[in-house]
Amino acid sequence: MTDIEIAQNVKMDKIVKVAEKIGLSEDDIEQYGSYKAKIKLPLQTEKKTKRKLILVTSINPTPAGEGKSTVTVGLGDAFSLLQKKVMIALREPSLGPVMGMKGGATGGGYAQVVPMEDINLHFTGDMHALTTANNTLAALIDNHMQQGNALGIDQRRIVWKRTLDINDRALRNIVIGLGGPVQGVPREDGFDITVASELMAILCLSEDLHDLKARINRIVIGYTHDRKPVTVQDLNVGGAIATLLKDAIKPNLVQTLAHTPAIIHGGPFANIAHGCNSVLATQTALNLADYTITEAGFGADLGAEKFLDIKTPVLGKTPDTIVIVATVKALKLNGGQALSDLATENLDALKKGIANLVHHIKSMAQYGVPVVVAINRFTQDTNHEIDYVKQICADMGIQALDTDVWAKGGHGALDLAKTIIKTVEKPATFKPLYEPDADLTVKIETIVTKIYGGVHVEYSKKAINQIKRFKKYGWDKLPVCMAKTQYSLSDDPKLLGAPKDFTIHVKLFVPKLGAGFIVAMTGNILTMPGLPKHPAALDIDISDDGKISGLF
């Protein structure tokens, strides 16, 4: 059976019943149909005191697939089977890619969050609210230009782009405002996919409506002719933009196939943004459950680093255990085995490729949080291979457990869950990677040497000039958000495994003052995906009675 068939064959609990499990009454939630709800904030219920946080991350992603979300969901269901009060907190999928490449964002097999069709399509409208807020701001900027440009904005230096939650390459580079004086001021522009909007990062880092509005007001939308930053505050539209996000800021409650309560809320990119679900989502789960299992985007070098360095200072809570997901297939691919041949046992490739896992274990251990490895088992993996991975981890003093959640759901992660339940009780002393008020360049060098394993950072001439200007603007002590390929620890996607002695090239900085960080671009990061030759849309259909097929 396909993922969607498995999902459609399970009878969901009414969301009111799911809410009850975590102590929420009908009045604490806003239902969106029978199986989705928004949780009203601030919570009116008594908050949990246990508040154990488990962060799920992974080795560098490969085309073989690591199944990080699937393991996160299956692990949550295992906690449920063990009668623990648990919540899962995941990122919200983007609709654009759903119409492009097949491949779910709601787990897989018997470890899924549901209703999967709704979550993958419009869900509770958060993405659409973000798109609308983003583009309303864009329209207000262009209207400011059209109506006399009182702020003196340089039309060549407007950095606020438009967005759509659609894979649409034709909108990457466009010219707008054509057609004469009443049709706007002509200028170059472009659309990003909605999840790449700074508003998504802001939504995910905001503590409440007040903080949301304050962050929106700090967004730099462009520069004047004498290079002074122009903010949303200057345009006086922060209130209107925040109003458009009044519901999107509330966390969404759904369930797994095994009825474990799950929050799915916020999904910024893990390269140009920080790649984690919202602070409010994780906070809410921590307040409602004894155990919160959450994930961060891409591999530990991107998602987990940003979770630990950018998100936890706002969240006010650090993880009690970090789970690194690995697969034998992906490790073999990292060791040089061909993608088409990953089903064949190959201990040599595994021995080479495991360097990637070893690297991530060491880099995560620096934060002072206990690390556990989850081997997401595939049918073709041999016992030799699985045992080898376990042995290497054991040699490092790390427990590695194989899981089989795709086929068995929570039953496939019981050992992992039991191990984690013990691990989170160990005293952990979180050590931040860098000092909050260190210089931007010091922060970058710390990440490159301590997390990536590189030796040197090279800045382009443009980046060096930007650093000078940032000092003038007072932006040089902000947290850094590295935009790097997810496929390699280096900035070269072809360098797999655990490369050594490499240099990271910072080509450009993108200041995100609302999100509160400076993005360091180390390559060409695509912020508007395209559609493939055979887009998934060609296979998606709906029957006369509303049953969707071909979604994944």
Add this chain to the structure above:
Amino acid sequence: MTDIEIAQNVKMDKIVKVAEKIGLSEDDIEQYGSYKAKIKLPLQTEKKTKRKLILVTSINPTPAGEGKSTVTVGLGDAFSLLQKKVMIALREPSLGPVMGMKGGATGGGYAQVVPMEDINLHFTGDMHALTTANNTLAALIDNHMQQGNALGIDQRRIVWKRTLDINDRALRNIVIGLGGPVQGVPREDGFDITVASELMAILCLSEDLHDLKARINRIVIGYTHDRKPVTVQDLNVGGAIATLLKDAIKPNLVQTLAHTPAIIHGGPFANIAHGCNSVLATQTALNLADYTITEAGFGADLGAEKFLDIKTPVLGKTPDTIVIVATVKALKLNGGQALSDLATENLDALKKGIANLVHHIKSMAQYGVPVVVAINRFTQDTNHEIDYVKQICADMGIQALDTDVWAKGGHGALDLAKTIIKTVEKPATFKPLYEPDADLTVKIETIVTKIYGGVHVEYSKKAINQIKRFKKYGWDKLPVCMAKTQYSLSDDPKLLGAPKDFTIHVKLFVPKLGAGFIVAMTGNILTMPGLPKHPAALDIDISDDGKISGLF
């Protein structure tokens, strides 16, 4: 108090309670928060047999404001006060204008539908689903061009535009696909506001999911180099686009300030489209209530004509009474009085301007449906003026009743309601304006002479060529949707009152095969509004506890 303050001071009933009034259980609806719901279709409850339909229309709109929605809402509340089972069916407001010009779309004063903030902002996400479906189709078209253009589409003749629910003049005329071979095929394009999308018209005319998908498949997205129409069916993406509208097709249930059940669903423009709420909305109200009160956009020449000629054949039900809303102020404006001086009594201007009302009464009477006039009273209107309007109507055998719903809610429309309750029982024989299989030009001439009071239709050279091609394509017998200025019966917005001997100029046809009609453009109809010098967004704000201010 402002409209939003009045609305915020009334305690709403839970939507479950509102649903109960019309025989719907909690399982018949999908809640969107506590005060909004979608009604699941097909209905599982017993259907009403009385099914009386009241269509509210108006004289030609003026900047003075006619209050058609306000009268519709107040009239519904009057029916409730008279213990009648009633439902209101209104159009869904567009978000774009909310950020631009102040002025609600949810009624006013004590005759409003609530929650007004939600209805005016994201509501249940219908507009966003339409935007996404529209732009997904656009992305799939451009991707088809990019991936080899197997259908041989002429990139200069792609007629499917992108949309946003935002007033954004800078997106009216754009160039897309710039940046080299991997960034799409460069071409001219533009954005319309979402309500102008053919998908909105389709949603509002669809009988069910099956019909929706069939209509989507019939959409003409462009033409090949040898001028053959290319449809969504040819692109093989009708299923995916329909899937994106699976929830948007369900009618939305809300309430008035007096807790009368109201359906708000679908809102196509009344110029380039047919300007009525959805067939499914009206059908659902007819099935659940004894009396359904619905409105059509702009004046009777546009909205009501299209309701009667385009919507009723799909709905399978014609109105039992037509209510024409007029105000003394608007009639005086039609009679030449200055906008700034409308508060002054002026019987001369009224005597001239009333020609507009008289014309609409006569044109509506042709359909064989009883007509009643509602005078929406303003404080400054004098009794002389009101009595004069009543007398003129009485001379024509038409009852005219003054209403004061802004200040008094349903209590301000009790006489009107009582009159209508009698009127709908009169036997009515609906007479269609034209034969369904008449030629396009015959239909246009019929509308111009019988509804507008014009004498002649002049076609541009381009329009004449289009008619020839339409014959070849087999489109020449389709219903016509006139796109004309709403301010005048003629195509010149300056000709107020009831102009005579004028010619209507058809400049261009826009075929909408999915909606199932041919739009005849008689002027430059703006399909993407702009923002004013001081957009409403500057005054909108949200407090830390989520209270919205400055919305209207």
